Amino acid sequence: MTAPKAIPATHTLPDRVDVIIVGGGLAGCAAALAAAEAGASVLQLEKLAATGGSTVLSAGLSAFAGTAEQEAQGIDDSVDLLRRDILETGLQLSDPALVEVYCREQLPTYQWLKGHGVSYGTVHAASGQTVPRSHPTDTRRMLDLLLASSAALGVQLATGVTVERLEREDPDNGRVTGVRVSVGGETVRIRAGAVVLATGGFSQNPELLARFAPQMERAVRGGGAGSTGDGLLMAWQLGAGVIDTPHIKGTYGVYPHAVDAEKGTGVLAVYKGAIAVNADGTRFVDESLPYKVLGDASLRQAGGFTYQVFDAAIMGRSDDEVPIYDLAARERDGLLVKADTLAELAQRLDVPVAEFQATVERYNAACRGDRADDFGRSHLSGGVGVPQPIEQAPFFAHASTAVVLATYCGLTVTPGLEVLDVFGEPIGGLFAAGELIGGFHGGGYMTGTSIGKAGIFGRLAGTAAARLAPAAARA
Missing domain, CATH: 3.90.700.10 (Succinate dehydrogenase/fumarate reductase flavoprotein, catalytic domain)
Structure with a gap:
């Protein structure tokens, strides 16, 4: 496995690509690879010096049903049971259409990930699961495998690049046409046929947490250092809808005092x-x-x-x-x-x-x-x-x-991962995946659906963006 080399901050970024992916966690890496596999030219941007985001800080559990690992352990699971558990854990507040996409695409995504070298260990039972379906994996290795496959297909990865704003045809309306970034102290505009936001949540943004989750005032703050709500704010500026903010919750089990031995999960x-x-x-x-x-x-x-x-x-x-x-x-x-x-x-x-x-x-x-x-x-x-x-x-x-650790709320999206505005209309050229989107978890959270959702919806968003890009270029 050859890890991809990121474009140095001093390197000239391309003026235009088919698809821009914003974010370097699992959702972003899955989206970049899927878009490249669909034939698009892809630029993946990560504001930190290294990829990983909250993905590499997680327990690395993905919720899949009907896998080879479950069969080997004699675990009887099904898509119907998976669907029921997600909806019940979400207190019946999840968007049924998004849950259906997860259930329909979870096995194809599991097979896709394994096809790129991802392996899973012993399946475990965990929160919200009526049968064991938490599939553990080494998240850093998983991302490196996806990044290596992306690099082989020509995906350009630029780290240390902050996306400041989304660009659109018309300041008041119109489709998204690219991004404005800050790199090396300079502002650069990059055009694209489609943009996928995969920037994570806002667990590291005190102002947004105070606004949306004052009940978490005494909770420890975790998640990736880059989880400051950038994608949420950029899409919000364009009129994007936001959902599930009342259901932000903390994860039980972390040590309450600041000590070096606490790993955060x-x-x-x-x-x-x-x-x-x-x-x-x-x-x-x-x-x-x-x-x-x-x-x-x-x-x-x-x-x-x-x-x-x-x-x-x-x-x-x-x-x-x-x-x-x-x-x-x-x-x-x-x-x-x-x-x-x-x-x-x-x-x-x-x-x-x-x-x-x-x-x-x-x-x-x-x-x-x-x-x-x-x-x-x-x-x-x-x-x-x-x-x-x-x-x-x-x-x-x-x-x-x-x-x-994560906020599990965010942008409203269609089942095709297009971002919707506050009136329920798609914002042309803009997709989102991973922790950034809302509507899926509803009022609760089943273990493994965060990593699972990042891989599944990231893959689908990248594929959809790649299909849109050529048409956007001709428009």
Whole structure:
């Protein structure tokens, strides 16, 4: 695999190409490659010095149904079940047309990615999934594979180039005709038959977060350094619609204090059997719920953080292939509190000992079937796994809060990934994909649909933009 060489900032950028891709995460890389495969000349622009975006900071899980990996593990999944899970996790607020595109194109995209060398490990169950369908992969390697394939097809990649504005035929109306960029202190205009925005969300933009998600004030801010809402603002200037902003949520499981060992994605011991307790030493939620819901519940507790509590048996389920399940790494990094007894653990956490012990015993009794669970928990995650008592020493606790890793809202788009204005009309020549778009997740989030969506919709947006470009050039 030969990694593509980015155009240096001092290099003269082309005056015109068929398709411009803005962004260097999975959505952008998939769009660039798909557009090139469709025969277009492509320029991919990334404002940071390197590609990756939030993609390379994620757990690397893609939600696919009906794969070879699932078949090898004896997992019975289907498109119908995938569709149902996405809609139910989204509280029936997702755009059914976008969900249908995801479901229809997920296997072809999975096969397309594997055709470019992407490989997947052991499939896991996670938030919102009634059967295991989280396919892990090395995201940095995945992007490098796509970038290498793009380079072989002539895609030009320019890093360190900031796109400042979208250009259009008429200041008040008309189709998008290119971009205005800043490179080396100079402003350059580049024309194109179509533009694909894949600039990510705005988890690193305090002003936009305060405007759209004041409920996340106590959450940790994560996501890629470039996730500042550039694409959202540029499209917004052209009248683009925006959707799903009320549903911005944080992801549960991140360490609440600033330490070098925190990698940003956190750990979900609750999905391996842990319980979550607050500063009073008591549970406050059904831990099998989607981790976005758990994040909201944790932020509402005193101090805005809680503890994931588990035992040696759950520690034995640690999985170093998936960062959010790598409990052993958390112990090595010094992020776990460890004790030989529950009483000692409570003392070390500074929570009431009696209440904490009673909480664990009530949970254990429910696991044994002696009583009903206080919060109705019947599975480990979604509809998968059976809760087991927390009783094998040593015992562990992981301080946890919510982190805004991604915003999962954004531009309104058609099923063909054309950006729509506030009146529901397409903005000619403008497409979008990845975290930047709204409408798909609705009121919740199923694990794996962010990376999955980036690959699926990025591929489709690139192909659609390439088809439009020749017609735009003749217009």
